[in-house]
Structures are given as C-alpha cells and as structure tokens.
Amino acid sequence: xxxxxxxxxxxxxxxxxxxxxxxxxxxxxxxxxxxxxxxxxxxxxxxxxxxxxxxxxxxxxxxxxxxxxxxxxxxxxxxxxxxxxxxxxxxxxxxxxxxxxxxxxxxxxxxxxxxxxxxxxxxxxxxxxxxxxxxxxxxx
Amino acid sequence: xxxxxxxxxxxxxxxxxxxxxxxxxxxxxxxxxxxxxxxxxxxxxxxxxxxxxxxxxxxxxxxxxxxxxxxxxxxxxxxxxxxxxxxxxxxxxxxxxxxxxxxxxxxxxxxxxxxxxxxxxxxxxxxxxxxxxxxxxxxxxxxxxxxxxxxxxxxxxxxxxxxxxxxxxxxxx
Numbered sequence: 001x002x003x004x005x006x007x008x009x010x011x012x013x014x015x016x017x018x019x020x021x022x023x024x025x026x027x028x029x030x031x032x033x034x035x036x037x038x039x040x041x042x043x044x045x046x047x048x049x050x051x052x053x054x055x056x057x058x059x060x061x062x063x064x065x066x067x068x069x070x071x072x073x074x075x076x077x078x079x080x081x082x083x084x085x086x087x088x089x090x091x092x093x094x095x096x097x098x099x100x101x102x103x104x105x106x107x108x109x110x111x112x113x114x115x116x117x118x119x120x121x122x123x124x125x126x127x128x129x130x131x132x133x134x135x136x137x138x139x140x
Numbered sequence: 141x142x143x144x145x146x147x148x149x150x151x152x153x154x155x156x157x158x159x160x161x162x163x164x165x166x167x168x169x170x171x172x173x174x175x176x177x178x179x180x181x182x183x184x185x186x187x188x189x190x191x192x193x194x195x196x197x198x199x200x201x202x203x204x205x206x207x208x209x210x211x212x213x214x215x216x217x218x219x220x221x222x223x224x225x226x227x228x229x230x231x232x233x234x235x236x237x238x239x240x241x242x243x244x245x246x247x248x249x250x251x252x253x254x255x256x257x258x259x260x261x262x263x264x265x266x267x268x269x270x271x272x273x274x275x276x277x278x279x280x281x282x283x284x285x286x287x288x289x290x291x292x293x294x295x296x297x298x299x300x301x302x303x304x305x306x307x308x309x310x311x312x313x
Contacts, residue, residue: 002177019161029159033152035192038200039210049215052302060235061189065160068185077166077178077245083185084239084293090303 002076003138005106005113014074018066018097018121022058027093030062060087063097063130067121070099075136081114085132089123096124101134113138143194143254146281150181150248152193157184170248181248185240188281188290191254234303236274237295243288252281252289259293270300 031042036059039046047056064085071080091097099121106115115138121130150170157167165172166182173181192198202208209218259276266272274297281290
C-alpha cells in the first residue's frame with residue numbers, strides 16, 4: 001500500500017527491525033547473490049590474520065539492502081525515486097539492526113507528490129551504522 | 141562496474157531478496173506479484189549491485205586458475221602489498237557511500253548494460269584508520285531500448301590501516 005501525502009505529517013517516523021543476531025551465513029548468502037566475494041566478509045582466517053580485523057563483517061550493501069526493505073515496506077513497491085546512504089560504522093556478525101525513516105518534507109515534482117525521508121540504521125548499542133535519505137512517489 | 145549484458149532474472153532476484161531478508165511477493169512470487177501495483181516481479185532497490193556477477197573484470201570474484209587473496213592453505217593466497225591496511229590489502233578498499241536514482245522500476249526480463257565513469261577523488265585524515273583516500277564512480281544502467289533505468293554513484297575508501305574498533309564494540313558482536 002502506498003502512502004498518501006494528505007495523511008503524512010512532517011516529522012513522523014517509521015521503524016523496523018532489519019535483522020536479529022546477524023549470522024555469518026546470511027553474509028555468505030549476500031556475497032553469493034550480489035557477487036561481492038571480498039574475503040573480508042566471508043573468510044575469517046583472511047580477515048583476522050591478514051587484514052587485521054577482529055572478525056568478518058557485513059557488506060555495507062547488505063545493510064543498505066536490508067534498510068531498503070524497511071523503506072519499501074513503508075512507501076510501497078516501485079515507489080522509490082532516490083535512495084542514498086553513507087556507511088558510518090561496520091556491521092558485525094551477531095549484530096541486531098533497527099532502521100528508521102523520518103519524513104522530512106513533501107513536495108511536487110513533475111506533477112507527482114514526492115516524500116523526502118531521512119534514513120538511519122543503528123545497531124544494538126545505538127551506534128549508527130548507516131545514514132542516508134530516500135525519496136518516494138506518494139499518492140495525493 | 142561495467143557489465144556488457146546484465147540479464148535481470150527472476151531467479152537471481154529471488155536469491156538476492158532472500159539474502160537481504162526480504163521475501164516480498166513482488167520479488168519472489170510471479171503470480172502474486174501480478175496482482176500488486178508493481179504488476180509483476182521487480183528488483184529490490186539495491187539489486188543493480190549484483191551486476192558485479194556480469195562484469196568480466198570484477199576484482200572481488202575469484203577467477204579460475206588465478207591466485208585468490210582469500211585463505212586456502214595459507215591465510216592469503218597472494219602476497220599482500222606492503223602496509224596495505226586498505227580494507228584488506230588488495231581487497232579494493234571499503235565502501236563508503238552508495239546513491240541511487242531510479243528512473244523506472246527494474247523488472248525481471250530487463251536486460252541492462254552499464255557503463256561506469258570515474259568521478260572525484262579526495263583525501264581526509266581519519267581518526268580511526270589513518271589517511272583516507274576516497275574515490276567516486278558513477279554507473280548508468282540502461283535497458284534493452286537504451287533508456288536509463290538506474291543511475292548509481294558509489295564512493296569507495298582506502299584506509300591507511302584497518303579501522304580501529306572502539307574497545308567495547310566488538311564483543312557483543
């Protein structure tokens with residue numbers, strides 16, 4: 001179901017749990033589907049002994065993908081016109097992530113109503129792991 | 141990423157959607173998807189990243205017969221360049237930002253081509269990882285008619301050394 005501009009209020013938020021106890025296997029799944037086989041995400045031996053990190057960590061794009069689900073569940077399918085993020089902290093196996101969209105503005109563009117959102121994803125310690133924005137076509 | 145031909149297939153969309161924890165019917169069930177506003181199987185917002193699968197020169201995929209920098213007999217199959225913290229020596233650095241503009245929904249059955257152009261580069265001193273070198277690239281994904289479907293702008297970063305972790309952040313992980 002798409003959102004309706006007349007029912008939206010600037011400042012309102014939508015929050016969703018993206019993942020609870022992120023597994024290494026899900027990271028492997030994402031590697032296989034996306035084609036990004038960087039061993040930093042899937043190879044504990046390489047990542048700890050060669051790259052010098054405490055463990056493998058998630059692809060930023062996995063976090064962006066999961067955050068995208070929060071957005072599309074909220075604004076509806078095929079409604080996004082823009083979506084962009086910065087990866088602000090790494091996401092580790094075992095993390096639990098929650099993501100929030102906050103309505104920043106509603107405008108008109110090419111005869112359509114466009115809602116602009118701030119987007120933020122945090123881990124179980126409240127540390128921001130992703131910060132960004134999205135724009136979506138909404139109904140009048 | 142430059143893919144000469146990136147066929148957007150329903151099976152690939154299903155696998156990708158599962159991997160991001162999203163089993164929305166518009167990604168996973170053709171019949172059910174027909175009854176939605178999308179009108180059929182579409183791709184999730186970050187799906188074009190999977191064009192890596194169709195880039196013959198993509199560096200983060202092992203190539204048959206070539207040494208791979210991940211572990212096998214040894215922790216790495218390749219001699220790392222000196223001091224290359226860089227998010228994993230020769231691992232291509234870390235992903236700092238990603239931005240998409242959607243010109244229309246991407247659908248199963250589309251066949252895309254993509255072209256990537258380098259953008260700006262800049263440097264910054266990082267508190268947790270030494271000198272940071274950022275570089276931007278812009279990729280245009282066009283459909284079988286040559287029309288623009290998605291514009292992607294990515295920013296990668298190479299770090300001087302691995303990103304330091306705050307003392308307590310890891311171990312809940």
